[in-house]
Amino acid sequence: MAANDDGIAGETSGLKIVTNLSVVFLVVLWLIPTIGLLVSSFRDRDAISSSGWWNAPFATEQNFAASAEGEFRQTPEGWVLEGNVFGEDGSGEVISFGGRRSEPNAFAPGTTGELVRGRTLTVETNGDYVYVDPDEEQPSRNPTVYFGTKVPPSFSTENYETILASAGMDVAFINTLTVTIPATIIPILVAAFAAYALAWMDFPGRGVLIAVVVGLLVVPLQLALVPMLTFHNTIGIGQSFYGIWFAHTAFGLPLAVYLLRNYMVGLPRDIIESAKVDGATDFQVFTKIVLPLSFPALASFAIFQFLWTWNDLLVAKVFLPSNSESWVMTVKIADDLLGSRGGDWGILAAAAFVSIAVPLLVFFTMQRYLVRGLLAGSVK
Known part of the structure; x- marks a missing residue:
């Protein structure tokens, strides 16, 4: 019996080591491009052209x-x-x-x-x-x-000074915040109400709606770009900030409803039933009990939606005006910097790293809620 226990303990230890090594490998694999981008952003054009970023510490x-x-x-x-x-x-x-x-x-x-x-x-x-x-x-x-x-190796902040002093970059940063913040908050608010209804309210057709939501998860957003833009032009919002808010809301709602509904279904039924017995309405149960308990799932989706919206280029090109006053940072980099400084990789690396700085800050601030939200509803 003791030998069997030793074998099981040894097997568990071996699996743990393999798991840890796999996690470390994946983390390093994902960090390599970011580190390379960061190092290149502090090098000049000639140094980048002559050697890779891994040779930056050497002559x-x-x-x-x-x-x-x-x-x-x-x-x-x-x-x-x-x-x-x-x-x-x-x-x-x-x-x-x-x-x-x-x-x-x-x-x-x-x-x-x-x-x-x-x-x-x-x-x-x-x-x-x-x-x-x-x-x-x-x-x-x-x-x-x-x-x-x-x-000899040399590093400077000249690329960042050029980017931050570039005409229109401050406007592009404000435009990106103007697009991203409402496009993150609106689908969360709508999806939270819908998820509660699908999880705890009985009404005809609830199963069909859940199946429709799951089916919408696999629909490519590219198929909806032209019909949605045509609809926007018909109702009078066309290419504007209102249009891109509605577009991001529509594209993010299926995942938000699916994620939040799975999490809310896993909440203790006794708490909700006790609140209803005490006379609480569905709205009171939702705002006072379900919504606070669902914060990990809300934060998890907020991270994804913020990252997708901040780094988006395609939707911004379609639903925003083409003038430079409405450019977000991704469009500014793609249409302006990439065109005028296509061979200056240091400038482009600095611009890209400035663009990902805010998403990285948001991710590391709220990442403790990510796993809890993603595992919502996976176990009972």
């Missing part, structure tokens, strides 16, 4: 172009130009150089590179260069020297 190899300064002097070998690619201070180390933009790393430092038309270029490790042009006539313009060097 990176980057290519530069320096316009040769100074005056040519005539020698028996031809016209000679000397200088330093790092400027007057001469601080830096050249690891490769070239005479063309397409081949910036063609030669090793200290060697003489053969260029077109008999021209030569020599660049030392400390950046000193000698350019020789064998033509009889003095060159009309100074050449460009392309070289590679190791740049």
